[in-house]
Amino acid sequence: MNHTTTIRAELDTYMKTNGLNITRLGRTAELNAGTVSTLVNGNRTFSVDRLDRITAVMGHPRGHYYKQYMQEYLTDITPNWRRVRPFLYNCAELDKLDCIQQMADLLMDNLVYSVLLFNVAEDFFKDGKHAAAAILYESVAISERKQYSERLALCQYRLFTINIGDDQNQNFEAACHFHPFVDRLDEIDQLDALKDLANVYRSLRQWAKVDKTVQKMRDKAKIQYSLDHRQHKRKKRGNERKTRGPLFGYIAYADLLCASVCEAQGDYRQALQHTYAYADLSWVKETDEDTRHWMELFQHWAQGNIYVNKLLSGDVSVLSDYVEYICAPPDKSEKELVTELLNIMMAANRYQIDVDDILQRFETEIDSITQHQPSADMYTHQVIPEQSTRFKYELAKYYLNRGTYEHGFKYLLDVLSRSFTINHEAFFIRCVRLFESFQDFADDQTYLDFESLVREGQKEKLFYY
Template identity: 45%
Template sequence: MQLKNTIQAKLDAYLKIEGITINQFAGISGVNSGTLSSIINGNRPVAVKQLDRITTGMGLPEGELYELYIDEYVVRSTPDWRRMGPFLQRCAELDKLECIRQVVRTIMDNISYAQAVFEMGEEWFAQGKRQAAALLYEGVAESEKYQHSERLALCQYRLFKIALGKDQEANLRAAMHFEYFVERLDEVDQLNALKDLANIYASLHRWNNVDVIAEAMGRKASIQYQNRYHKVSRRAVSKETGRPLCFYILYSHLLRSAVCAERGDYGQALQYVSRYSDFSWVQERTEEARQIMEQFGEWAGANTYLYRLMSGETAVLADYVEFISTREGEIITGLTKIIQAANRFGLNVDPIIECFESRVEFKEQRTRMGKRNVQVTEDQSAVLLYELSVYYLKTQRVHRGLVYLFQNLDLSVRMNSDSGIVGCVALFEQYRHLSSVEDQERYKILIGEVQKSNEKKIGSAAGNR
């Protein structure tokens, strides 16, 4: 007769094959002999700690019996959260993502589990177990997709944050999907969500989106600021924003100045600079608020030089160089804009490049307020490489220009940036006749990587039909 594929059957068979008594196995596993006897006889459910000890006692890898546990206590029984909660925790610790997926898919047929599953997702998200947390958020979101609830919107916000990475197309899809849910968040979470969305659209050069989102963030933050600090009957604060409220108002102005600059409207950009360099209205008196004002004041100084330079006031170049030379966090942005100005106005900035070249590191950037958005940082690196390649190619230093162009093309492929790839291809074709055989061979290899990437996209799209 074939043995049942259950935990108790596996354990019973193991004891018989090994010739071990229950009392002996109790000593090996650390599980009470009475408990073991009840488990084998099917009179007692197995707790996850007991299952782990039994698994180790049998000499099996951690989590080896988890699929059987799911079959017995989730699929074939009424799930008990007191048992499922600890089990899911262990699955997350062991990175058993498929087990988590199976449990969530089954138990979320009962929407009463939604709050417990969501709270566990929040715990894992805070602990950095983001892929495991994503499975919980997806389960809750699927079960509540017709509810239009704040919890659904929070799940989508977390999934948006988890989805962000180096792939620009994937980031765009995540942003466009999440944007629909922003208005369902509470007013505090809306500010953080709008900030995150604006940063992603900025990294993708979607400036119209940035403008709309920045305006909404500033407007909503201003209303909250008025309610908190200026109304006679001030509203009680039930939840704090991630940063002092003044940050969101100032950051809205900074984003909108960047949008104007990208559109070539440097006069309007400077108007916004004057708004985020004015702190006379700020009511917060915390250390964090002080650092925020210092950081925005520094950005205002840098961008005043920058926008004047980009509008043709090349006389400010020396002052701008001196300004960024003492501020490590501004070097990549500053050097990029200096080279853009050089390309636009035909300036010779070789000494400036030589001065900063050894200090340019494409790594995580920090400000007084913490880490800069990773996607924005990578995009800045790509733009700098492109501008350097244009600068050297326009001055007939072809080999050096192509070195930077190939670095940019390689980065654009890794970022899955179609616009970056197209820009590099167009620039290379413009100067192909001046390139060496070695340069053309290197270009061919990189284009091969582009083709592989496109084949993966086509295959993925076909598989999703």
């Protein structure tokens, strides 16, 4: 929108039209008369707070004049940061991303503002204003002259976190783009970054990349753990950087993910060896309550995964023990349950096991699995949706093989539809092949729904006939 008059001129016109003098305007805007006088007469520059107050008096929504304000007051050769900073925060609050982009473009002509904008981006990121943060991270990253600077790497880490979504192809591109920056991060941030990367690669079933990433994470975590326990480190400084979780957990989690890699490759014997490794945490030196909590969790996960590896290798005798293990904790989280039920369904389809009673036992929980909520945690955000989709595919396969066609086709069409969201060609093709094997048992409506989804898949280039 191109303005032919200034904000001050529009205010002057409003005051004359509505018969307002400086005193009445100040009272209505909750500003003292002296301040209003200097604003009206052009002797003082509007702050964004005063602009908001005046805008409200004139009957406009907050932010109505922001583009005009930016052009009139924030485009100096050396913009006043005391005015720019609150303006950016207000723009983020009002989701005025175009104003943030224009302001960032203007400021980055002067690299003095790089650190200031980065700090604002960090505030936006912590507050969950990711779209606004991404604009500033991009601007700071582009302007960074030192390609091996930690700030550039941290910008790329934040952008990686922000850009991870449902589209698996985009997630792979985001992971590949970020991977070279990991080593440029602070040693502590590297551990969290490697863990996040490993979880994204895991959701993509890129097992070679998972293995390489967690091996690196384990090596770095062992070094940090050793440094943390040297004699001269006993008295720790209060301002030390900390990982999101306990240091020993990154070593144990590396073994857990290595077990997942072996399991995916069908090497259950080696998967068990990795599982036994993170089950035995006798080497952990800490004894605080948080450490005990995490140790109990890893030992609990190990117990379940020992059952899983035996079950998937064909030892069906452990199934009942595994089910009791699943039911034991009263506060079982959904992300644990998804993985555990998926394991059961994979074994059921692989070894033709009747698990109808188990499915009935978890009927309520299975219904809730489809209602996945977004999460900032990379594991919950990436791995759980992928496993939920695989679980529904295994359910479809199980019911179709057992002649329960209504349930089977329902889950199959659900997975087929979900493939568009995650842009997952492999899931789509597997669903099409499975449907074709049982198409003679589909009713007319199911067939019509399937053909509609296939046409959509061809449009999205997920499938070709």
